[in-house]
Amino acid sequence: MNTEYIKFSTQTAGEQARRLLQRNGIACTLRRNPNPNHKEGCSYALFVRGNIKQALRLIESANISHLGTESYRDGR
Amino acid sequence: MIYLDNAATTFPKPACVRNAMAQCMNCYAANPGRGAHPLSMRASEALFDARNTLAGFFGADPVRTIFTANCTHAINYALKGVLQKGDHVIISSLEHNAVFRPLYQMKTNGTITFDVAKVVPNDDEQTLQNFAACMNDRTRLIFCTHVSNIFGTELPIRKLAALAHKNGLLFGLDAAQSAGVFPLQMGTDGIDLLCVPGHKGLFGPMGTGALLFGENIAPVSIMEGGTGSLSMQAEQPNEYPDRLESGTVNLPGIVGLAAGIHFLNRAGGCAAVHEWEAFLTNTLKEDLSVIRGVRQFDLVQNKDASLLSFVIDGVSVEETAELLGTCGFAVRAGFHCAALAHTSMGTAETGTVRVSPGFFNTKKQIKNFSFSVNQIAMEKKVC
Numbered sequence: 177m178n179t180e181y182i183k184f185s186t187q188t189a190g191e192q193a194r195r196l197l198q199r200n201g202i203a204c205t206l207r208r209n210p211n212p213n214h215k216e217g218c219s220y221a222l223f224v225r226g227n228i229k230q231a232l233r234l235i236e237s238a239n240i241s242h243l244g245t246e247s248y249r250d251g252r
Numbered sequence: 253m254i255y256l257d258n259a260a261t262t263f264p265k266p267a268c269v270r271n272a273m274a275q276c277m278n279c280y281a282a283n284p285g286r287g288a289h290p291l292s293m294r295a296s297e298a299l300f301d302a303r304n305t306l307a308g309f310f311g312a313d314p315v316r317t318i319f320t321a322n323c324t325h326a327i328n329y330a331l332k333g334v335l336q337k338g339d340h341v342i343i344s345s346l347e348h349n350a351v352f353r354p355l356y357q358m359k360t361n362g363t364i365t366f367d368v369a370k371v372v373p374n375d376d377e378q379t380l381q382n383f384a385a386c387m388n389d390r391t392r393l394i395f396c397t398h399v400s401n402i403f404g405t406e407l408p409i410r411k412l413a414a415l416a417h418k419n420g421l422l423f424g425l426d427a428a429q430s431a432g433v434f435p436l437q438m439g440t441d442g443i444d445l446l447c448v449p450g451h452k453g454l455f456g457p458m459g460t461g462a463l464l465f466g467e468n469i470a471p472v473s474i475m476e477g478g479t480g481s482l483s484m485q486a487e488q489p490n491e492y493p494d495r496l497e498s499g500t501v502n503l504p505g506i507v508g509l510a511a512g513i514h515f516l517n518r519a520g521g522c523a524a525v526h527e528w529e530a531f532l533t534n535t536l537k538e539d540l541s542v543i544r545g546v547r548q549f550d551l552v553q554n555k556d557a558s559l560l561s562f563v564i565d566g567v568s569v570e571e572t573a574e575l576l577g578t579c580g581f582a583v584r585a586g587f588h589c590a591a592l593a594h595t596s597m598g599t600a601e602t603g604t605v606r607v608s609p610g611f612f613n614t615k616k617q618i619k620n621f622s623f624s625v626n627q628i629a630m631e632k633k634v635c
Binding site: 186217219241 | 284285287288293296297299300303314315479480481482483484485489491492493494
């Protein structure tokens with residue numbers, strides 16, 4: 177199954193976004209980026225259960241810096 | 253031992269601080285931001301909670317709230333991360349070496365220049381004029397202490413911030429003696445760079461401090477390394493707080509610092525702490541004022557100070573503190589790492605004995621302390 181997530185370079189930004197979404201009733205989980213690219217290295221991934229575009233709008237309206245979205249094929 | 257050296261560090265620490273640190277050490281002291289496992293993620297959340305707590309206490313942005321090892325570390329970041337070659341800085345005549353020495357070093361190596369504006373006790377307008385008179389076309393920053401660590405003198409920081417901003421300058425504050433005792437808000441107080449210790453008025457443990465800064469400033473790193481983010485980049489990450497927080501942070505200490513702030517809030521906030529400490533200090537002032545041979549340095553007849561300095565004529569300050577130690581009182585004697593302030597206020601020859609009551613001291617302890625000072629003065633025949 178493909179899962180889309182929002183990437184953050186810092187844990188602080190990811191945690192800010194997670195709490196913002198949860199305050200707005202959007203369920204989500206912050207994890208380390210499961211598939212970091214070789215340019216970025218370690219980063220964070222916010223897995224959103226629901227409308228990721230709405231989540232992105234909220235995050236951007238709060239001026240929380242992010243690295244865009246990415247799809248992840250969850251093999252579990 | 254009756255502890256009256258709270259300006260150096262508050263002691264004892266509240267039980268909630270010790271418990272929070274022990275819980276962290278026992279249950280989740282993994283490396284925050286350095287792993288995907290549940291303990292690291294829990295540590296990361298605790299770090300974020302603490303950052304939010306600290307930022308909220310001072311009205312700052314958590315992203316621009318940087319944990320440091322102490323207030324001196326934060327001041328070094330504020331000065332060396334912001335100032336550029338050719339900049340000019342104005343500081344006060346009451347600065348601690350935490351401000352004076354980094355600037356002296358930067359001046360010596362040709363990076364910046366700075367001037368010292370004389371603080372005139374009881375005359376804010378003259379103090380402001382002295383700061384204004386130091387300005388030149390290279391001036392970029394006014395940086396000063398909020399409260400003198402020797403005399404308890406409070407500087408007119410809101411007026412100084414307004415003076416700085418009116419002239420297009422930044423305003424930075426060393427809140428070593430005031431954070432947790434005087435209410436401070438970055439926005440309303442006009443503070444661009446705020447440096448705080450964790451282990452004094454905020455009741456946290458040693459090894460903690462913070463630099464908080466406004467959106468109009470982008471300090472560069474003065475130390476680079478691992479941040480747990482963008483690890484494949486050679487360059488230090490641009491995003492705060494990671495840009496300024498290289499290396500593993502002191503998580504148990506930071507958790508303790510957050511617990512200290514929660515304690516402070518539950519105890520009634522800065523106002524309650526300040527009121528009690530000022531009451532104890534004023535009680536002490538009255539008692540010492542009737543002991544012959546004791547000279548106090550109450551420069552502004554300040555009823556709000558939460559520390560005081562004195563000497564006993566004919567007895568060195570070090571001997572005075574040692575004798576008080578044998579009587580069961582912990583006070584600090586000497587020059588208190590503030591050469592500039594002693595030179596400015598005429599105490600550079602003798603130094604002072606500093607007494608700084610804290611939230612946990614009692615009036616009875618202060619009375620007993622005054623009695624011991626009287627005994628020492630009498631035994632040394634200075635009466």
